[in-house]
Structures are given as C-alpha cells and as structure tokens.
Amino acid sequence: MPDNRIYQYVMFLKSVATVVRLDPLIIAPIRDANDIVVLQTAVIGGANVICTTDEDFFNPPASVFLRSVNITALTDAELMTRLRS
Secondary structure: OOHHHHHHHHHHHHHHOOOOOOOOOOOOOOOOHHHHHHHHHHHHOOOOEEEOOOHHHHOOOHHHHHHHOOOEEEOHHHHHHHHHO
C-alpha cells in the first residue's frame, strides 16, 4: 500500500478513535493476562462489540464478564454479517 494511503488511513483512525485511560481497579477476568487491557479498554471506552477470533473471549470467565457489561464478542465474519444486514 502506498505511504500516502497508509497516512490517510491513520489520520482517519485518529479522527474517529477515542483514547481511553485504563483503570487497574477494573477487574477483567480472562485466561490470558495480556487480554486484560482489551477488556478494560472495551469497558471504559463504552464498546458494544469486541471483534476477535481469540477463543478466550467466547469462553468463561471472559464471556460471562462481557455479558455482564453488555458487550458482545464476535468473530470478524460474524461482525461483517451483522454490519451488512
């Protein structure tokens, strides 16, 4: 991809993104400790959906936690289907 297209895309993301400050007091249960930041970001940022193929998000304890905060975990294919309907 040409540099100017990459730059335009990054600028677009910057214009629509919300930067959130993580809160270490939010307990986000998930098997992989590296994914805690993803759950915290989703909660603090007010996400409705997490798009992932990581099975940890679809299984307890993460799936139970996500339901409790009204966030749905979808695969990329599921999200595309939902966006197209």
